[in-house]
Amino acid sequence: MKNIVIAAGYATRLGELTKNFPKPLLKIGERSILGRMLDDIDKIPEIDEHIVITNHKFAPIFEDWKKELHYQKKITIVDDGTETNDTRLGAVCDLLFAMEKLNIDDDMLVVAADNLLFFSFQEFVDFARQKGTSCIMCHEQLSIEKLQRTGVVELDEQMKVLGMEEKPQVPKSHWAVPPFYIYLKKDLPLVRHSVENGCGKDAPGNLAHYMVEHTEMHAWPMSAGRFDIGSLDTYYEAIDKYGKD
Secondary structure (H helix, E strand, C coil), X not given: CEEEEECCCCCHHHHHHHCCCCHHHCEECCEEHHHHHHHHHCCCCCCCEEEEEECCCCHHHHHHHHHCXXXXXXXXXXXXXXXXXXXXXXXXXXXXXXXXXXXXXXXXXXXXXXXXXXXXXXXXXXXHHHHCXXXXXXXXXXXXXXXXXXXXXXXXXXXXXXXXXXXXXXXXCCEEECCEEEECHHHHHHHHXXXXXXXXXXXXXXXXXXXXXXXXXXEEECCCCEEECCCHHHHHHHHHHHCCC
8 A cells, every 4th residue: 555645735825934845844843744644654564655746846855854764664755847836736636647657556545744643544544444445534523614614425324425525515414524535456547537537636635526426435434633734823833732742
């Protein structure tokens, strides 16, 4: 299983802080946001490589970061060739770019690189193995306002995904979808042809929505929380809350 890290965005909402530096490598205490995530994922036996997809502007910074690491699994940096937010490929196209460039033909754990997580991805991998399907994550969200800004899924009693909507005005459930996914090898043909068949390009949730409509998927209910770093305020809040961990 490959660990695919989507890290090609320009994080414009963080202003000067990320004008010339990638958000995933910002420090929370002594460790970067991405480093905290890889500390966990690197321990998963099924994972044999970390693939970080970034842009041309930040690729040299990621290459320098890579030289200082001592993980068990190989780390590969993929440069998508873009240099500005206006010319970015979008998360789905970045994933397809890396799949083609590296000839990926394996199960994939696909993660966004701007979250602090309080559970282990091993649980998610185990769940996907048990179900034998591609999987998404979910968590209960009681705020209608927040549900209207994310992906929302309907589930049956076995956690099979019955349907998914992106940013619904009238959410059909309280199950919100964070940006973490497992796509099994058997479903990679669907992934590869998703954009040409109408899948949205920008957000990783676009691909999950497309896949739900074309193959059987299950949703793993997160066993603990996460902290999404999407703005300057949330970044400084993360430092204050978790910088000593």
